[in-house]
Amino acid sequence: MPLADLLGDTAQAAITYLDSARKRRVDAVATCAEIVRRLPERLPEQGEAPREVLHRMIDDFDDGLVTSTGGRFYGWVVGGSHPVAVAADWLTSAWDQLATMPDSSPAAAAAERVSLSWLLDLLGLPSSASAAFVTGAQMANFTGLAAARHAVLSAAGWDVERDGLFGAPRITVLAGRERHITIDGALRYLGLGSGCVTPVDVDDQGRVEPDAFASLLAQVDGPLIVCLGAGNVNTGAFDPFTELIPLARQRDAWVHIDGAFGLWAAASPMCRELTRGAELADSWAVDLHKWLNVPYDSAVVAVRDRQAHAAALGVVANYVASPGDDVVQFHLAPEFSRRARAFPAYATLRSLGRTGVAALVDRCCALAREAAALLDDIPGVTVCNDVVLNQVLVRFADPEATARILAAVRAGGEAFLTASAWQGQPVMRVAVSNWQTTSEDIARMAAAVRQAVQT
Numbered sequence: 001m002p003l004a005d006l007l008g009d010t011a012q013a014a015i016t017y018l019d020s021a022r023k024r025r026v027d028a029v030a031t032c033a034e035i036v037r038r039l040p041e042r043l044p045e046q047g048e049a050p051r052e053v054l055h056r057m058i059d060d061f062d063d064g065l066v067t068s069t070g071g072r073f074y075g076w077v078v079g080g081s082h083p084v085a086v087a088a089d090w091l092t093s094a095w096d097q098l099a100t101m102p103d104s105s106p107a108a109a110a111a112e113r114v115s116l117s118w119l120l121d122l123l124g125l126p127s128s129a130s131a132a133f134v135t136g137a138q139m140a141n142f143t144g145l146a147a148a149r150h151a152v153l154s155a156a157g158w159d160v161e162r163d164g165l166f167g168a169p170r171i172t173v174l175a176g177r178e179r180h181i182t183i184d185g186a187l188r189y190l191g192l193g194s195g196c197v198t199p200v201d202v203d204d205q206g207r208v209e210p211d212a213f214a215s216l217l218a219q220v221d222g223p224l225i226v227c228l229g230a231g232n233v234n235t236g237a238f239d240p241f242t243e244l245i246p247l248a249r250q251r252d253a254w255v256h257i258d259g260a261f262g263l264w265a266a267a268s269p270m271c272r273e274l275t276r277g278a279e280l281a282d283s284w285a286v287d288l289h290k291w292l293n294v295p296y297d298s299a300v301v302a303v304r305d306r307q308a309h310a311a312a313l314g315v316v317a318n319y320v321a322s323p324g325d326d327v328v329q330f331h332l333a334p335e336f337s338r339r340a341r342a343f344p345a346y347a348t349l350r351s352l353g354r355t356g357v358a359a360l361v362d363r364c365c366a367l368a369r370e371a372a373a374l375l376d377d378i379p380g381v382t383v384c385n386d387v388v389l390n391q392v393l394v395r396f397a398d399p400e401a402t403a404r405i406l407a408a409v410r411a412g413g414e415a416f417l418t419a420s421a422w423q424g425q426p427v428m429r430v431a432v433s434n435w436q437t438t439s440e441d442i443a444r445m446a447a448a449v450r451q452a453v454q455t
């Protein structure tokens with residue numbers, strides 16, 4: 001079976017799918033259980049021709065696909081892949097590089113080095129920081145907090161990499177009550193336990209209250225890590241970094257910022273003010289698969305203290321380079337063997353340029369404001385956050401209506417929205433983070449919500 005036929009066919013199927021994304025219904029038709037029933041229960045004894053397998057896959061899976069890559073998907077915070085990112089991702093698979101070290105792929109290492117340096121610049125982070133590609137903000141938070149754990153324990157005279165946590169000085173973590181759950185996950189993986197978090201009170205947008213923060217700072221002693229957020233997952237709000245970080249500094253705390261999607265605001269001259277002071281932190285997490293619109297899974301962690309970063313993550317083996325030999329990515333990320341995630345990031349950054357990334361962020365924010373205005377106009381619908389970024393939170397007159405309205409909109413196929421809870425009440429969330437979304441898409445979504453509210 002000629003390679004050109006297999007890959008050519010597959011490219012054609014991918015093009016057909018992506019071309020249809022504007023028109024397709026957004027939610028899937030088939031359920032997971034229905035699809036499983038179509039597939040062989042047991043691994044076939046004899047293999048099948050690759051082309052046949054691919055065609056069957058398309059038939060079997062197509063109606064179970066959620067068109068999250070299209071412009072009418074507003075669930076969670078899922079950016080649809082940019083065409084240049086998809087194309088570069090195809091090359092990444094075809095090239096199949098081991099991005100572990102420059103020796104295993106000079107090309108992947110070069111793409112990483114250049115795109116990481118572009119990203120630090122674009123996001124207003126120190127150019128001297130060390131940075132690495134990881135799979136998502138969960139692992140970026142994990143990696144930043146691993147460096148934090150190293151640094152605060154090392155300052156207390158404890159070598160956590162050698163001696164682990166048994167008998168170690170206790171670390172306190174201060175984080176807002178509305179922090180993302182992946183902060184707690186990272187703290188669990190690091191052996192600190194989510195119980196090490198002292199939650200800090202937040203305001204009505206989910207931002208850490210400086211007075212509450214200062215008063216807790218005065219009460220804790222010992223090694224301290226502070227976790228702040230750039231872009232609350234519900235409201236899009238930013239913690240007041242310029243007030244909080246200098247206070248944390250006085251206590252020699254390590255400050256980590258979860259900026260999974262919100263840190264992209266720094267790339268836009270119009271939104272940058274929201275991130276003011278973020279550059280004062282010690283480590284940062286940002287997703288590329290969200291607002292840079294590259295395919296899953298791609299994120300970056302950056303750490304101001306290169307030595308703490310490498311000390312926390314670096315490993316030594318007699319058959320690979322040692323920490324310090326070069327900028328070797330496996331000393332900075334949890335994975336050892338790694339996909340060359342930098343290629344799609346490099347291609348997307350180069351294709352959009354600085355102004356293109358800013359325009360993507362600005363367009364999504366403008367569309368979120370349009371969505372808020374249209375939704376707020378529907379009787380019985382209230383927008384309950386300040387729409388400062390790309391997130392819109394909507395409350396319905398009757399709290400029980402949220403699930404019914406979401407289900408009706410999804411069943412209609414016009415838009416895909418997800419539920420959340422805000423201040424103890426069920427809400428609907430609209431996240432705009434796709435390069436394709438247009439005003440017309442937003443109007444279709446709002447019309448679908450209006451219809452669901454009125455029936």
Ligand SMILES: Cc1ncc(COP(=O)(O)O)c(C=O)c1O
Nearest residue numbers: 136137138180182233258260287
């Ligand atoms: C603020 C925030 N932090 C962390 C995450 C986790 O990101 P990922 O799913 O890429 O691990 C998300 C995902 O929505 C998020 O919004």
